Amino acid sequence: MPNLKELSKKKVRLTGGHRMCAGCGAPMVVNWILKALDDDVRAVISNATGCLEVSTCLYPYTSWKDSWIHTAFENAAATISGAEAAFKAMKRKGHIDGKYKFIAFGGDGGTYDIGLQSLSGAMERGHDMLYVCYDNGAYMNTGIQRSSATPYGADTTTSPAGKVKPGKEQFRKDLTEIMVAHHLPYVAQTVPVIPGTPYMFDLYNKAEKAFSIEGPKFMNVLTPCPRGWRIDTATELEVVKLAVETCFWPLYEVENGVYKINYIPKEKKPITEWLKAQGRFKHLLKPENEHIVQKIQEEVDRRWERLLYLAGVK
């Protein structure tokens, strides 16, 4: 990868002036992914409905320097499939030249839930595209409703924590593994750029690798949402770090079916570290909810052990 000085000179493809919340992780993720494109490459981007879409394209303004299209909530992958198919046809007939990359961005609601069908279809058909899910663990755009990516026990407006219910009562869907089951050339799970960590450029490196591979690719990026996670914007990357250090969100990639874990913590932190950093899990720290924390820890361990096994580490 280029050094920091070179990176700073690369084109900024998602410019300022958009209306994302202060501290929102999504534009950071988008900009780092787009930085992995060479400056002479043009991006064609489709965007599922969500915070990122609605806040970056307040018509007649746009923050996007590349071709950008939005359709209904469930269709980012289908729309980019259509654009990519049209590009191929135009190229075959000699109507278009130059370097293009096809990218779709969607949040977890638009990807794990309502958009899963079109994502699966696009991946199976094998379009030359990269789908990026910025997973902040709930429908944040409509005011924090649970999604199938919401972690167990999280308090959301449609999984409210109260005297009887502990917040969301299901473990999160493992979308990265669902994508692996599509036998894609490249699937990766990562986090935003966190300075000072051994995995600081994990996101950039994975985007760069994804763009170098032909065919359907998928990246799942844990993205902080200060509003929904009930955290201070200044600490958000520390919180994401805890997701990695507790193995709640392992950094790994699967290239042609071969698993590789990109970071194995020397000492896995207990899940309470990740939970107690966020207001959405506040209720879980009460003594009467200890069994729930235990249950969450067991599930994190189970999934981590399974990943170690798949990667041949254990």
Add this chain to the structure above:
Amino acid sequence: MAKKVLMKGNEAIGEAAIHAGCQCFFGYPITPQTEIAAYMARRMPQVGRVFLQAESEVAAINMVYGAAGAGVRVMTSSSSPGISLKSEGISYIAGAELPCVIVNIVRGGPGLGGIQPAQSDYFQATKGGGHGDYRMVVYAPSSVQELVDLVQEAFDVADQYRNPVMIMGDGMLGQMMEPVEFKERQTTRNLPEKTWAANGLRGRKIHNVINSLYLKPEELEAHNKKLQQKYAEIEKNEVKYELYNLENEVDIVIVSYGTLARICKNAIKMLEKEGIKVGLIRPITLWPYPKKAFDEVMDKVKLGFISIEMNEGQMVEDVKLSVNGRKPVFFYGRSGGMVPTPAEIVNKIKEIVGGAK
């Protein structure tokens, strides 16, 4: 008498449904109605009932199909683009003759449109929306109290006719807070027992079948004829409307519904001061359409009727069919989330009245 509480329209919808005996609510987030789902997520478990968040609007409406088929009172809610996704399911529910309540807190369209108040789903709600020859009762409340009353009525009407019923409001109604009273009400309707429900044999020998598939054209036509008879019955019995300022002769009659009708009432008061007499027909059921209201007031109208809408004139056709050539029909509309002010309406009417003089 129950005491009045100050409540947001969306939350009042949820509470009204609970009062009406709604056992299951299936939701999905979309602005400006997400508070209905959030309210139900909190309240339904408290009263031992079911709240489920679906993975899409398509899933939510088909959950409604399942629960309605089992014979329980069930509701779902969404806003315009989400109702488009639900339309397939609504058609199936109408075809299979299942009772349910669907709430549409309308936003401006087409496409993603906006999130501000609009009435641009009039065609979708009253002329089909989904495929096939079906009809659905559509209520258009204009205050939070009326919203509450109509949600309760909607469940009764749905059960009586085994038909989907829609409550159509807009973001203004959904988001605004007004005092409401949840009256202890006894239905005066003779609601049939749900002997058709697929909820176990219960001693019967023959299975109940819930179905909308008829491969033999003769059978499908017979099914359609039966549905049409039911719709004719609904048209005869269930029309609701309000007449305002129509006791005496007027220069012109506004036809307007929902929150916009309240704005029109203000305009009427302003015009009164300038010596222009204006009445209002406020359809409360958009289907069945209150055609008879027009017959009732026809002799009192000097100039004609004006349909005032928050869309580009979707209701004009129904107004024209009701007027049936007896008087001219005018139109004034704003769309895309623009809400007309009373002054705008006053100006438009003065233009027509002035021109006609």
